[in-house]
Amino acid sequence: MTKNWFRIGLLSIFLISLSLRFWGLERFNTLVFDEVYFAKFGNNYLTQTPFFNAHPPLSQYIISIGIWIGSHLPFGKDTVNELTGSMRSPWSYRWLNALTGSFIPVIVAAIAYQLNHRRSFALLAGLFTACDGLFLVESRYALNNIYIVIFGLLGQLFLLLALNSQNQQRYWYLVLSGINFGASVATKWNGLWFLFGAYLIWTSAYLIQTIQSFPDTRITLISPATFIRQTQIFLSAWSDKWVNKNKSSPENFLQTPLQKLTQINIFQMLFYLGIIPAIVYSIIWIPHLQLDRRYGFIAVHQRILSFHLQMGGNSADVHPYCAAWYKWPLMNRPIAYYYRTAESIHQPLSLLQPDLPTETGKIIYDVHAMGNPFLWWFGVAAIVFLAIMLLLQLVIPAFPQKRYSLPANLTVNTGIALYLVLNYAANLLPWVKVTRCVFIYHYMCAVVFAFMAIAWFVDQCLHSYYRQIRAVGVTITFIIIAAFIFWMPVYLGLPLSPEGFKIRMWFSSWI
Numbered sequence: 008m009t010k011n012w013f014r015i016g017l018l019s020i021f022l023i024s025l026s027l028r029f030w031g032l033e034r035f036n037t038l039v040f041d042e043v044y045f046a047k048f049g050n051n052y053l054t055q056t057p058f059f060n061a062h063p064p065l066s067q068y069i070i071s072i073g074i075w076i077g078s079h080l081p082f083g084k085d086t087v088n089e090l091t092g093s094m095r096s097p098w099s100y101r102w103l104n105a106l107t108g109s110f111i112p113v114i115v116a117a118i119a120y121q122l123n124h125r126r127s128f129a130l131l132a133g134l135f136t137a138c139d140g141l142f143l144v145e146s147r148y149a150l151n152n153i154y155i156v157i158f159g160l161l162g163q164l165f166l167l168l169a170l171n172s173q174n175q176q177r178y179w180y181l182v183l184s185g186i187n188f189g190a191s192v193a194t195k196w197n198g199l200w201f202l203f204g205a206y207l208i209w210t211s212a213y214l215i216q217t218i219q220s221f222p223d224t225r226i227t228l229i230s231p232a233t234f235i236r237q238t239q240i241f242l243s244a245w246s247d248k249w250v251n252k253n254k255s256s257p258e259n260f261l262q263t264p265l266q267k268l269t270q271i272n273i274f275q276m277l278f279y280l281g282i283i284p285a286i287v288y289s290i291i292w293i294p295h296l297q298l299d300r301r302y303g304f305i306a307v308h309q310r311i312l313s314f315h316l317q318m319g320g321n322s323a324d325v326h327p328y329c330a331a332w333y334k335w336p337l338m339n340r341p342i343a344y345y346y347r348t349a350e351s352i353h354q355p356l357s358l359l360q361p362d363l364p365t366e367t368g369k370i371i372y373d374v375h376a377m378g379n380p381f382l383w384w385f386g387v388a389a390i391v392f393l394a395i396m397l398l399l400q401l402v403i404p405a406f407p408q409k410r411y412s413l414p415a416n417l418t419v420n421t422g423i424a425l426y427l428v429l430n431y432a433a434n435l436l437p438w439v440k441v442t443r444c445v446f447i448y449h450y451m452c453a454v455v456f457a458f459m460a461i462a463w464f465v466d467q468c469l470h471s472y473y474r475q476i477r478a479v480g481v482t483i484t485f486i487i488i489a490a491f492i493f494w495m496p497v498y499l500g501l502p503l504s505p506e507g508f509k510i511r512m513w514f515s516s517w518i
Contacts, residue, residue, distance in 0.1 A: 013126040017133060020112050024137045027499070028105035028146045033097040034500055036086040039148045039374065040344040043090075046100040046149040049074050050091040057299035061314045063288070064295040065193040066151035073103030073149075100149040108146025108153045111455075112137040114160045119459050121167035122423050127469065131462035131484070135386075138491040139458065140498040141378040141451060144344065147499075151194055152448050158191035159201030159452060163430070166205055166280075170267040181271075181279035188280060189287025197437070200452060204433035205280055208426055212268035266422065318443040325444045332438035335450035336387045336457075340516050341377030342446060345500060348372075352502050371508045375497040376448060377517065381490040385483055386457030389464045390431050393424040423463060431456040461487075 008016075038046055044060075049070030051058050060067065074091075077083055077099030084096045091100060116133030120126065136142065145152045162184050169180035188205070191198030292304060302310060319325035330340035349370040400421060434453035438445060461483070468480025496503050497511055512518050 008126045008130070010126075013130060016130045017113055017116055020116070020130075020133045020137050021109060024112050024143075025106070025109040027143060027495075028109050029102070031499060031501075032101050032105055032147060033083065033086050035345055035372075035374075036088055036097055037345075038090045040150070040342070040376070042100070042149045045070055045151055046074075046091050046095075049100060049149065050093050050095065052294075052298065054093060055298060056092070057301065059299070059302075059310065060295070061311055062151065062195050063193045063291065065190055065291050066154040066195075068291075068294065069103060069107075069154060070100060070149050070151075074100050077102055101147060104149055104153060105146050107157060108142060111142060111146075111153065111157055111160065114157065114164060115455060115459065118160060118164050118167060119462060121164065121171060122426060125466065128463055128466040131466055132459045134484075135382055135458045135462050135487060136455065138487050139379045139382055139454075140491065140494055141341075141376055141448065141454075143498045144374060144376045145448060145451070148344070150448075152451055155191050155194040155198045156451050156455060158187045158194060159198055160455065162188035162191060162201055163205065170270070178279075181275070182283060185279045185281075185283030186287050189284035190291070192284060193288045193291040197434075197449065197452065200434040200437055201430075202280060202284060203437070204430035206276070207429040207433050209268045209271065209276060211425055211429060212266065216266075216269050315443050320442055321444055326446075328446060329444040330447050332435065332441070332445065332449075335435075335447050335454075336383065338378055338380055338383050338447070339514075340447060341375055342448070343373065343518070344376050345372065345374035349502075369504070371503045371505060372500050373497050373503065373508060374500040375494075375517070377494070377497070378447075378454065379487060379491050379494065380513075382458065382461070382487045383454060385487065386454060386461045389460035390428060390457050392464070393460055394428045397421070397424050397428060427456045427460045427463070431460070 045067060048058060048060055048064075048067040052067065052071040053075055074095060078095065080099075083098030083102065086098075087094050087096045089095075112133040115136040116129040119132035120129035122128075142153070142156075165180045165184035165187060169177045169184060172180055184205075188198070188202040191201050289304070292307075296302075296304060296307070299307075321329040321331040323329065328340060328342040334340050349372070352370050354370070431453050434456070435450070438449060465480040465483050468476050468483070471477050471480075494511055495501070496507070503511075
């Protein structure tokens with residue numbers, strides 16, 4: 008893939024993402040799901056109305072800026088309401104989220120590219136992220152989850168750029184990484200898990216370097232492709248062709264971002280990815296504390312913590328869409344953000360009254376906060392596969408390499424596997440100990456690394472010598488795209504017949 012085609016591919020992914028997020032953005036002239044909080048909070052900053060917020064304030068600042076800009080534009084005012092506390096159009100409190108969410112697939116592609124400078128892998132990662140329904144839904148409404156993801160991903164991206172840079176440029180990238188990690192935490196506290204993932208891979212890099220320094224150790228850092236060959240010898244062409252194709256630039260693979268992490272010492276980590284995020288987080292609170300003087304910095308955090316501790320467990324009695332962390336990867340319990348029934352497609356949406364998803368009419372308008380099922384399921388399978396390969400490589404002593412004649416520069420795959428698995432685990436496993444009611448959108452920070460994992464797997468398939476293996480990669484790609492198109496009406500809230508709605512709700516737990 009040439010550089011120009013790569014750029015055209017990324018631009019196409021961005022434009023498609025942008026179009027889907029802005030198409031019919033003000034279709035529902037109301038507050039959808041948690042817009043009853045965040046859109047109102049954004050407006051409160053403009054009207055200087057003190058309020059308590061159960062999350063850090065950064066996303067509400069951004070929504071507030073979007074409302075102010077949107078209110079001064081000469082378009083997007085066909086429908087208005089007073090639900091935020093002022094006369095506002097839905098377009099005004101949603102457009103900036105839609106624009107921000109459009110960049111997430113591009114950032115994911117940039118991260119994938121920094122991992123091994125392979126354009127096909129990066130393009131697939133961006134494409135799969137653009138084909139997810141939950142990211143699309145969250146981007147189309149005045150909610151805060153896309154901001155925790157985009158700032159966390161930018162923190163990861165600038166960290167990788169720092170590792171692939173030298174001298175002064177590296178330090179500037181580390182500063183930007185720390186700023187974005189701080190901004191992620193200033194959106195929601197679980198943004199801290201992105202930073203936790205960075206520390207995990209940094210610690211792992213030093214541990215692996217220490218283990219390899221012992222002369223008698225038999226634990227070696229080799230590619231997951233090695234164990235594919237050990238279990239399925241006919242897949243050996245994957246690695247052979249890949250290595251031959253990249254002989255012109257072996258320096259891109261001899262040192263992976265994982266190995267380069269050992270060039271950053273503990274003092275640099277604590278400063279750039281410790282002190283800087285803490286400073287950024289503290290500064291972001293200043294405008295809110297100036298508006299609401301009832302609580303100081305410590306007191307407001309104590310009240311937020313008390314609020315979350317009192318929310319109750321993952322029971323339908325607390326909220327009908329509560330879903331414990333272990334239900335997220337299989338998408339057991341998505342959320343109906345909006346559900347209305349009508350007798351005709353010509354009936355004005357403003358006249359429709361809220362319905363429960365169990366009620367039906369001749370026309371159904373449904374916005375379901377659910378991912379692309381096949382993308383999520385394939386992604387989880389890819390993460391599990393990579394985790395097993397890492398376990399075999401790093402825990403079980405490796406087989407003698409001479410037996411398989413493995414080229415050394417295949418270690419890049421181990422770096423990718425560690426990066427994806429550790430970041431996925433860092434953003435999912437902390438939820439194991441959380442006892443309050445949680446929802447499927449909390450999984451967004453972890454599942455984005457599953458998107459990259461399945462993109463890596465498909466990319467390996469597409470570069471195989473074997474036609475059957477290439478067919479597997481093509482098939483997975485088309486299934487993901489087809490599933491995105493099939494479920495698109497419930498992502499965008501398009502009118503459906505009761506039959507059309509029913510065939511998209513595969514499980515009773517989805518309703």
